[in-house]
Amino acid sequence: MAEQRAADGAVAVADEAGAAARAAAEAERQAPQERRPTVVADDVHIYYRVYGGARSRGSAANALRRMVTRKGGPSVRVVRAVKGVTFTAYRGEAIGLIGTNGSGKSTLLRAVAGLLPVEKGAIYTDGQPSLLGVNAALMNDLTGERNIALGGLAMGMTPEQVKARTQAIIDFSGINDNDDFASLPMRTYSSGMAARLRFSIAAAKSHDVLLIDEALATGDARFQKRSEERIRELRKEAGTVFLVSHNNKSIRDTCDRVIWLEQGLLRLDGPTDEVLKEYEAYTKAKKK
Known part of the structure; x- marks a missing residue:
């Protein structure tokens, strides 16, 4: 009897331990995971300097002469494209960048990619951002297959991976x-x-941070649908996606967060539906 009671007690302890382990595992599964930042923009200012761009009544020839000789005083116009933008992007997010023309969206994207310097503030990235834009360079004299090979190698694929894909x-x-x-x-x-x-x-490759500038604005509806599905796959593979587009439907279908820039300023940053609702009301009022 004593041996039976000891055995029963051991089984009970094992059951309790198993239940506790299962409860701990379930709690860990349901607990919010620590979000990992991938891009941090800290009070970012980006300026363009246009030489010979100062407003004056002088001729174009005079402006060019001043550029070359640096005589006649400075003739530089400073354009503040982005003004004090701050945000943090996290792994697994798809973020839409919206705003009217000239609001600084593409400029900010190029700065995140490291292609433009910031005047003030800083941009920090975890991993290598990859910029995909409609104007991204491909070599016109090479075939599509050769451009695929060069593009794949430039992104860090091996020749075997390029051939397979x-x-x-x-x-x-x-x-x-x-x-x-x-x-x-x-x-x-x-x-x-x-x-x-x-x-x-x-x-074709998973990216730490993928930056897409108007890429979904071209192509038919079938290709746009394929593109949106692929972006969702990239998010599942733990990347962060930024999408610049004037197509609000693409933003709604693809992104769970939207950053709205207007005249270089961050006007709103939040859930997609909330920000697009405010943006659409703004653009509608502006047209009137």
Whole structure:
């Protein structure tokens, strides 16, 4: 009997320990995970200096002469494109950047990518940001396949990875839907085809921070849907995505957070639906 009671007690202790372990695991699963910052913008100011851009009644020739000789006093116009913007982006977020034309969206994106210096403040990144824009350079004299190879190698893929993913990139871009354009020089592509290929190359690899400038504004509805699905996949792979677009539907379908810039100032930063509602009311009132 004593042995039976000891055995029963041991089983009870084991059951309690197992229940406690399961409860701890469930609590850990349900507890909010610590968010990891990927981009921190701290009071960022970005200026452009336009030489010979001061407003005057002088001729263009006189302005050029002053630029070359530096005579006649300074003729520099300073354009404050971004003014004191502060935000923190976290891993797993998809963030839309919106604002009317000239509000500083693309400028801020280029600064995050390290392509533009900041005048004041600082931008900190965890990982290497990759900028994908409609104007991203591809070599017009090379075929689509060669541009895929160069783009993949530039992003850090191995030759074996590039070779394995080339056909998937071509299929995703749709450049071969009507003809074998992958074997033709890029100069034969329409602007939409080139933009689709740029996005497809960049989306073939997971990025720490992926910056997309108007890439979803080109292409048909089917390609836009594929692009949005791929961005969701990139988020699941623990990357952070920034999307600049004037297409509010793409922002709604893709992003869970929106940063609204207006005249270089951060006007609003918050959940997508809330910010877009305010932005659409603003643009509607501005048109009136």
